[in-house]
Amino acid sequence: MDNIKNYVQENKDRFINELIELLKIPSVSADSAYSQDVINTADAVKASLEKAGCDFVEICETPGYPIVYAEKTIDKNLPTILVYGHYDVQPADPIELWTSPPFEPVIKKTELHPDGAIFARGACDDKGQMYMHVKALEYMVKNNTLPCNVKFMIEGEEEVGSPSLAWFVERNQEKLKNDVILISDTGMISNTQPSITTGLRGLSYVEVEVTGPNRDLHSGLYGGAVANPINILAKMIASLHDENNHITIPGFYDRVEELSREERDEMAKAPFSLDAYKKALDIEDVYGEATYTTNERNSIRPTLDVNGIWGGYTGEGAKTVIASKAFAKISMRLVPDQEWNEITELFTKHFESIAPKGVTVKVKPHHGGQAYVTPIDSIGYRAAASAYEESFGIKPIPVRSGGSIPIVALFEKELKSKTIMMGFGLDSDAIHSPNEHFGIFNYLKGIETIPLFYKYFTEMSK
Ligand code: BES
Ligand code: MN
Ligand code: MN
Numbered sequence: 485m486d487n488i489k490n491y492v493q494e495n496k497d498r499f500i501n502e503l504i505e506l507l508k509i510p511s512v513s514a515d516s517a518y519s520q521d522v523i524n525t526a527d528a529v530k531a532s533l534e535k536a537g538c539d540f541v542e543i544c545e546t547p548g549y550p551i552v553y554a555e556k557t558i559d560k561n562l563p564t565i566l567v568y569g570h571y572d573v574q575p576a577d578p579i580e581l582w583t584s585p586p587f588e589p590v591i592k593k594t595e596l597h598p599d600g601a602i603f604a605r606g607a608c609d610d611k612g613q614m615y616m617h618v619k620a621l622e623y624m625v626k627n628n629t630l631p632c633n634v635k636f637m638i639e640g641e642e643e644v645g646s647p648s649l650a651w652f653v654e655r656n657q658e659k660l661k662n663d664v665i666l667i668s669d670t671g672m673i674s675n676t677q678p679s680i681t682t683g684l685r686g687l688s689y690v691e692v693e694v695t696g697p698n699r700d701l702h703s704g705l706y707g708g709a710v711a712n713p714i715n716i717l718a719k720m721i722a723s724l725h726d727e728n729n730h731i732t733i734p735g736f737y738d739r740v741e742e743l744s745r746e747e748r749d750e751m752a753k754a755p756f757s758l759d760a761y762k763k764a765l766d767i768e769d770v771y772g773e774a775t776y777t778t779n780e781r782n783s784i785r786p787t788l789d790v791n792g793i794w795g796g797y798t799g800e801g802a803k804t805v806i807a808s809k810a811f812a813k814i815s816m817r818l819v820p821d822q823e824w825n826e827i828t829e830l831f832t833k834h835f836e837s838i839a840p841k842g843v844t845v846k847v848k849p850h851h852g853g854q855a856y857v858t859p860i861d862s863i864g865y866r867a868a869a870s871a872y873e874e875s876f877g878i879k880p881i882p883v884r885s886g887g888s889i890p891i892v893a894l895f896e897k898e899l900k901s902k903t904i905m906m907g908f909g910l911d912s913d914a915i916h917s918p919n920e921h922f923g924i925f926n927y928l929k930g931i932e933t934i935p936l937f938y939k940y941f942t943e944m945s946k
Contacts, residue, residue: 853890
C-alpha cells in the first residue's frame with residue numbers, strides 16, 4: 485500500500501488533466517438547456533470506470549438522467565463497498581462574478597490552497613470528489629491491491645433532489661447490495677485537521693405564491709387601499725422567526741432531537757475560530773438562534789431560509805406599480821427526528837393561516853429528505869478514521885454537517901447499510917457559489933486515502 489503515494493506523485497498531472505476534461509462538460513441538471521451535456525457526462529464517467537478496471541459498467545436509463553453503475557467483483561465472500569457520487573452540477577450563475585469561466589477549468593493558488601486549486605463549477609461538488617474514487621480504484625486494480633468488491637452508482641440528479649435515484653434504488657435492491665456505502669460529497673475542517681462527516685441535515689423545500697389584485701395596479705391610484713402582495717409576503721416571511729430567531733411554525737420543533745450537554749461540549753472541541761469565520765465572510769457579527777453556538781446553529785439545529793424572492797418591477801429605473809403577485813423559494817434544513825413531509829405540511833398550514841384576507845396564498849412543495857446520522861462505533865467509521873489518520877498523520881474528528889444529501893437516509897431504509905462520508909473539500913471551496921474550486925492537495929490526498937479505507941474496512945470486517 486506504501487506506493488499509493490508514489491503512484492499519485494507519478495500520475496498527478498494526468499489525474500488533474502482528466503478531471504479538467506470532465507469539468508469542461510456543463511452538466512447542469514437544473515437547466516434543460518444543458519440536457520445533452522448531462523447525458524454526455526454520464527458517458528464520460530462510464531468510460532472512466534471502464535478504463536479504471538471495472539469488469540461491468542452500464543448506463544442505467546431512468547425517468548430522468550441516467551445513473552452510471554459499475555462493478556468490480558474479486559470474491560463473493562469478501563465485503564462489498566458501494567461508492568455513490570454525482571456527476572451533475574449546480575447552475576453557474578451569477579456568471580459575472582466568476583473570475584474565470586465556470587466550464588473552462590484553471591488552476592490558481594489561494595491562501596488555503598498554496599499548491600493550487602482547480603477553479604470550475606463542480607470541481608469540489610462533486611466531480612472532483614467523485615473522480616478521486618475512480619482514480620483510487622485505478623490504482624488498486626493496477627497494483628493488484630483491491631482487497632474487496634466494489635460497486636459504483638453515480639447519478640446525474642443530485643442537485644435537483646435525486647428524483648430518479650429513489651426510483652432506481654427501490655427497483656434494484658439486490659443489485660445494490662453492499663456492506664457499506666462510501667461517499668465523498670462533503671467537507672473536512674482543514675487540510676491539517678481532517679474530519680469525518682457523521683451527520684447531514686434533512687430538507688423541506690417549498691415555493692410560495694401570494695396573489696393580491698387580479699392585475700398589476702398603479703401604485704398611486706390604488707396604493708394604500710389594497711393589499712400589496714410583496715409587502716404582505718415580506719411581513720409573512722418576517723413573522724416566521726421570533727425575536728430569539730426561533731421558528732414560529734406550530735409543531736416545528738416537536739420531533740427535534742435535543743443533544744445532551746456532553747454531546748454539545750464534545751462538539752465544541754472541534755477547532756473553530758469565530759473571528760476567522762466572520763472575516764472570511766466580511767460580516768461584523770454572526771446571527772442565529774439564541775443560546776446556540778455558530779457550529780450548533782449550522783448543524784444540529786433546524787433552520788428556515790428564503791432562497792429567492794421576486795415580484796413587481798425589477799428592471800432599470802422606476803415603475804410605479806403594485807404587483808398582482810409575489811413569490812419566494814424557502815428551504816428548511818431539518819435535523820433528526822423531524823419528518824420532512826410533516827414539516828412541509830406544517831409550513832403549508834401555517835403559511836396559509838397567517839395570510840390576511842386581501843390576498844390568497846399557494847404553497848408548492850418541491851423536494852425534501854430526512855436528516856442522517858452515522859454511528860462512530862461502526863466498522864465503516866473506524867476504517868475511515870484509520871485511513872485518515874494514516875494519510876494525514878492526525879486523527880480525524882467526527883463532525884455533523886449542515887448540508888443535505890437526502891438520498892442517504894433512503895439508502896439506509898432501502899439497502900439497510902450505513903453510509904460513511906469521507907469528504908475532502910473545505911467550506912471555503914465555494915460550492916454552489918461563483919468561483920467554486922477544489923484544492924490539488926485535497927484531490928490527491930483523497931486519492932491516497934480511499935485505498936486505505938478499502939484496506940481497513942476489509943481487515944476489520946473479518
Ligand atoms: N454535496 C452537497 C451537500 C453537502 C455539501 C453536504 C457539503 C455537506 C457538506 C450536495 O451536492 C448538495 O448540494 N445538496 C443539496 C441538497 C439537494 C437536495 C439539492 C443541499 O444541501 O442544498
Ligand atoms: Mn454534492
Ligand atoms: Mn451540491
